[in-house]
Structures are given as structure tokens and as C-alpha cells.
Amino acid sequence: MCATLKNLWTGLLIATLFPTLVFGQPSEISQEIAPTGTLRAVINLGNPILARRASPLDEPTGVSVDLAKALAQRLNLPLNLIPVDSAARSVESVTQGNADIGFFAIDPIRGQGISFTPAYVLIEGSYLVRKKSLITHNEQVDQANHRIVVGKGSAYDLYLTRELKQAQLVRAPTSPMVVPFFQEGTYDVAAGVRQQLESDAKEFDDLRLLPGRFMVIEQAMGQPNRASPRALQVVRDFVAEMKYNGFIRDSLIRHQIYGASIAP
Numbered sequence: 001m002c003a004t005l006k007n008l009w010t011g012l013l014i015a016t017l018f019p020t021l022v023f024g025q026p027s028e029i030s031q032e033i034a035p036t037g038t039l040r041a042v043i044n045l046g047n048p049i050l051a052r053r054a055s056p057l058d059e060p061t062g063v064s065v066d067l068a069k070a071l072a073q074r075l076n077l078p079l080n081l082i083p084v085d086s087a088a089r090s091v092e093s094v095t096q097g098n099a100d101i102g103f104f105a106i107d108p109i110r111g112q113g114i115s116f117t118p119a120y121v122l123i124e125g126s127y128l129v130r131k132k133s134l135i136t137h138n139e140q141v142d143q144a145n146h147r148i149v150v151g152k153g154s155a156y157d158l159y160l161t162r163e164l165k166q167a168q169l170v171r172a173p174t175s176p177m178v179v180p181f182f183q184e185g186t187y188d189v190a191a192g193v194r195q196q197l198e199s200d201a202k203e204f205d206d207l208r209l210l211p212g213r214f215m216v217i218e219q220a221m222g223q224p225n226r227a228s229p230r231a232l233q234v235v236r237d238f239v240a241e242m243k244y245n246g247f248i249r250d251s252l253i254r255h256q257i258y259g260a261s262i263a264p
Contacts, residue, residue: 030075032231034100041068042082042099044090046175049260063251064103086174088153105155105217115225115232117239119218119263125156126194127210138214142167146188151175155217156191195259
């Protein structure tokens with residue numbers, strides 16, 4: 001009975017938010033969200049929690065891709081996926097009007113040009129060091145003689161730029177390049193998505209993760225600030241529905257993403 005009521009509620013919510021889509025025609029709100037007539041979704045391949053692809057010729061897969069496809073279907077619009085290799089390029093695509101939606105860590109700096117939905121996934125940020133390092137806890141990282149490698153323009157870059165008092169940040173071109181960049185130099189710490197660092201650490205015998213986390217990232221969908229209030233609200237409601245009906249949970253399981261949690 002509970003499942004039946006839940007499905008009925010979901011159906012009523014869909015019909016309320018997108019009444020004209022029942023007849024198979026793009027609605028006025030669809031045109032507000034995607035003025036070109038195609039939903040353009042920028043996909044950041046630099047965060048393996050959100051998206052990845054096996055080769056440059058393959059289509060990206062992941063929870064952000066699933067959400068983009070679901071929204072395009074909901075709006076009765078064709079979908080154009082725009083893969084990029086860093087969060088910074090995702091931000092540029094949306095703020096410069098080259099994409100209608102993107103998938104971002106919520107951050108006040110990015111909020112100057114992007115309106116975020118409530119978070120749908122929480123991701124941990126962690127530190128990685130060499131096994132011989134004397135650093136054993138997160139609290140020991142912020143010291144004047146430490147250099148920390150981060151992906152340029154990533155949520156970790158933005159956060160640590162604000163929070164660090166003594167340590168120096170060194171920026172790798174993208175988040176997936178953080179560990180290779182770290183290994184090529186005489187740096188003290190690498191910072192990034194815990195799952196990415198764990199995966200990279202398995203490839204090198206001389207690396208280890210510090211226990212715990214130094215931050216939790218709230219991952220959300222984002223639209224340009226210039227989007228209409230109604231367009232912004234529709235995407236916010238869409239994300240809320242995808243959390244409520246289990247879509248995001250099922251997507252994470254299907255793509256074998258562990259360590260991320262559904263945002264409340």
C-alpha cells in the first residue's frame with residue numbers, strides 16, 4: 001500500500017509540474033529551461049562519482065548523465081551532452097550560456113553566476129600523502145612548510161583557498177591529474193574526491209590516505225542565474241523528486257558508486 005501511494009504521489013507531482021508534457025509537446029517551461037530547443041547538459045568527467053567514460057569515443061555514463069537524460073525526457077526535449085574534464089570548465093559552460101544545466105559542488109564563488117538546486121549527493125573530500133610522510137591526521141596539513149596539490153577550479157580548490165591559513169596550494173590542471181602531478185614533484189599532500197584518491201593510491205605503493213575527511217561536498221544541479229524563477233523552481237522540484245523516488249539511489253548502485261550518500 002505504501003509503495004502504491006508513493007507511486008501515485010510521484011505521478012501526481014509529475015503531472016502538476018509538467019502538465020503539458022502529457023500530450024507529448026514541449027511546454028513553455030521547457031523552452032524557458034532550454035531556449036535553443038535542446039537541453040544542453042555539461043558533464044564533468046573530472047569527478048568519477050558523477051560521470052566517467054571508458055574512452056573518448058564512448059558516451060559518458062554516471063548519475064549526472066542519468067539525471068540529464070531524465071530531465072530531457074521529462075521536458076520532451078532532445079539532449080546534448082557536453083563532456084568536459086574539469087569543474088572549472090563546467091562552470092564556464094553554464095555561466096557563459098553554452099549549457100543549460102550542469103552538475104556542481106555548491107560553492108559561494110560559483111553561486112555568483114549559477115543558481116543551485118538543493119544537494120542530491122554528498123561527497124567526501126580527503127587528503128593523500130606519501131607513506132613515509134610524518135603527517136597522520138587532517139589537522140596537521142595546514143602548516144607553513146606544506147604544499148597541497150588540488151585540481152584547478154575544483155570544489156576542493158575553492159574551499160581550501162578560503163580555509164587554509166598557512167599551507168600553500170599548488171594547482172594541477174584537472175582533478176584526475178592531481179595524483180600524477182603530486183607524484184612528479186616534491187609535494188606534501190594531495191587533496192580531492194576520496195574515491196578518486198583511493199583508486200589512485202592502489203596504483204602506487206608509496207601512497208596512503210589520511211583517515212577521515214576534511215570537507216563534505218554538497219553536489220547539486222545548477223542553471224545560469226539569468227534563468228527565470230519558474231525555470232529554476234522546476235529543476236529544484238525535479239531534483240527533489242529524483243531523491244524522493246529512489247532514482248538517484250538506484251543510479252549510484254547501478255554505476256557501482258560507493259562512498260557517496262544521498263543528501264537529506
